[in-house]
Amino acid sequence: MDHHAGLPFLRETLLFLTLAGILIPLLQRFKINQVLGFLTIGVVLGPFGVAQFAQQMPWLSVIAFSGDAEVQSLAELGVMFLMFLIGLELSAERLWSLRRWVFLGGSAQLLLTAVMIGSLAYWFGNRLEIALLLGLVFSLSSTAIVMQLLTQQRAMASPMGQASFSMLMLQDFAVVPLLILVDLLGKQTTDNLSIVVGMTLLKSLAAVLFIFLVGRRVVAPVFRYFAQQRQPEVFMALTLLVTLGIAGATAAVGLSLALGAFLAGLLLAETEYRHEVEVTIEPFKGLLMGLFFMSVGMGINLAAFAQNYVWILASVLGLVLIKASVVALIMRKGGLSWGKSIEGGFLLSQGGEFAFVIIGVAATTSILSRDIAQFMLLVVSISLLMTPFFARAGHVLGQFVEQKFCSQQSQEQASLPEELSSHVVIAGFGRVGQLLADILQKQGVAYVAVEHDAHVVANLRKQGRKVFYGNAARPELLRKMHMQHAAALLVTMDQPAAAMHAVLAARSEYPKLPIYVRSRDEIHALELRTAGATAVVPETLEAGLQLSFFALNALSIPEGEINHILDQERELRVSNQAKL
Known part of the structure; x- marks a missing residue:
């Protein structure tokens, strides 16, 4: 009898914790972007990396992730907690203070980018529904990487930082209907499509409303009762219970675990215990982010990149130019100078981490073929890896434009008495x-x-x-x-x-x-x-x-x-x- 049957993926869990314990301090010491570090480790140690040679060299199996099951499990857990962290940051107060950028700027960015990229995908011979899905997926940017870069540059409080954060916030909200859209497109049914769409949307809306109405009446009083005991372990257990409980509730009605975790974060963001929850999960934040991005790296097929590297690199360049142009024009229309608008455009020009989730689901439900899905995942992955370089290029180009064409900011600050x-x-x-x-x-x-x-x-x-x-x-x-x-x-x-x-x-x-x-x-x-x-x-x-x-x-x-x-x-x- 296998004594380890009750604890699946123990080796993979221990390997991940070992890598995280070594990797995080090293990345911090050498000031390397943690997201890129975990992506790279995932590529190297994943099924398409050194794990391919485990049969010839059995010792490699000790340090490699060789199977799809453990990769998918790690990815699902990472996505769920990443969505929880995003929901926790989206308080109603913060959303309202940035409402102009969120609802006008963010919506304009999402729709314009989706139309341009979707039109290109349709022109290249994809079906209309696939072109629509690809346009929406590639309109998303990486919240994790952009937020980390803004924090490192101490630019979160700047107008460009606030505009970038607002667009990312709208994109995070858009992930939920996108997941629902993929679920609808993946349903193989002979029923009328409008009936299926309507029923699914009604079910989703009813589930979300029920969770909010019940959750807002239950979560705050429960936290208030247990917080009086002032026991950190109880608070941690309660946070996990709410997160996993709501995620389980959404999964029970046919929606995703990630959606439930997102709703849990939103509910806690509206309570007076939001900051305490943030402090409680802070030690695990780096681990959860690393878990997600390492699992993303494990899905990158280097052999597929070698076969199509010309088209992949051309697609990355096209993606960056389209998104940078759209974002820059919207930021300029919103009142930022040309230099800061260009910098913000390049900062948001990459693909988003949730493209891996959405494209992965689309591939498993046969909406996208495996070849197309792998190609698109490689485009997103390369754009993520290149983000620090594109952001630096945008900063240099933005400064050049500010100095060359004497932007509004430099003119006005120069006119100070x-x-x-x-x-x-x-x-x-x-x-x-x-x-x-x-x-x-x-x-x-x-x-x-x-x-x-x-x-x-x-x-x-x-x-x-x-x-x-x-x-x-x-x-x-x-x-x-x-x-x-x-x-x-x-x-x-x-x-x-x-x-x-x-x-x-x-x-x-x-x-x-x-x-x-x-x-x-x-x-x-x-x-x-x-x-x-x-x-x-x-x-x-x-x-x-x-x-x-x-x-x-x-x-x-x-x-x-x-x-x-x-x-x-x-x-x-x-x-x-x-x-x-």
Whole structure:
């Protein structure tokens, strides 16, 4: 009797953990992109790598992944947790703050790219449904690689970084209907296609709505109950239970495990335990990402690449040029300079990791032939491997365009006053920032305003407003605004993350600078004060206090006493958040 029958793929699991334990520190030490490292290891040790020679050299079987079953199991587990991590990042608040880029920019990118690539696929002789599928699949970019590159470049808070993240967010949402589309195309049935499509969509929608309606009422109270025990292992077990439980529920109704994991992430993202969940799974994040990309590398057939390398490389180049052009035009239309638009275009020009999932499912259901599927997987794989080089080329080309054609950003920053002292710097020039500028101007106080939305800057400058384009979280821009001589910094941005980055950067560079910040509520105010803000004005709190002032004044309570009452209440509210 086989004593290991109850623990399948033990050797493969031990091999992966050994490789991860050795590989991750080495990649970090030599500053090599982890995604590319795991992809390469998957190619080398996968069924199409050294595993092919295991029969001639049996010792190779110890360090190789030789079978399809273990590869598919590793891939499915990796995809499931990758979808969970993506869902965890897509909170409603974050989505709403970037709604223009997500819904307009992201949708335009997805549809335009799909039409262009799908038309080419149809022109090359593919059936309409295959051309449609390929167009949609290749419109996706790699969330994992792009996010890692943006983090390494510290460009997440920049306008280009925010636009790139927004398009990736829309693409992540598009994965779910794409998986449903593949499932529909793979159904071999004699029934009317519209009936099959309608029934499947209704079933999918009913399952998603049921999970959300029930999950939102159950998940938060359950987490609240167990969190009171303050036991990390219980919290970890509960996180896994919710993830695997919802994934199992979607699989039970005929949908994918990945969709269920994505929904679990979305549900947890809306709770107050989102950050605790992120901290809990942080140690496993690198392992899960490595697991997925190593499994992706295992599916790359080097022999197939050698047979078709000319067409594969030509297809990679065409993919990059099409996607870079579409993204660059959309970013430029959204208000970014030509240089930053070109840089963002090349950053998002690769294929996406979920192409492996979707094409793999399409191949197993005979929608795509094995040869076409392998060809397309190789195109995506090579584009992923080349992403750091394309991103670097885009950065260099973007800088050249900025300098050669004197972009909006360089023009406006160059026009910043050479000498300023005892002035006020306004970070964020929406309605609140403009109101502050009007008051300061009437009092004869010099100010400098900076806004990170290039479209807003262009419109305001046409109206004669003195506002400059830039990211207030960048130390070099702070120096250009002569922050060392400023009387104060006023942060009025309505995006919590952007305000936090600006406060952290200013406090780090100028420890004694007075920083006054607008916040959404008491929780956000506490975070900003912890980050170094001198004083914070919560919108909801101040509106309530102002109305309270009018009410108490109508009762003939002395104004001095009212101010004392409101000051106490203001301090009490913020202090209470610190105790929670």
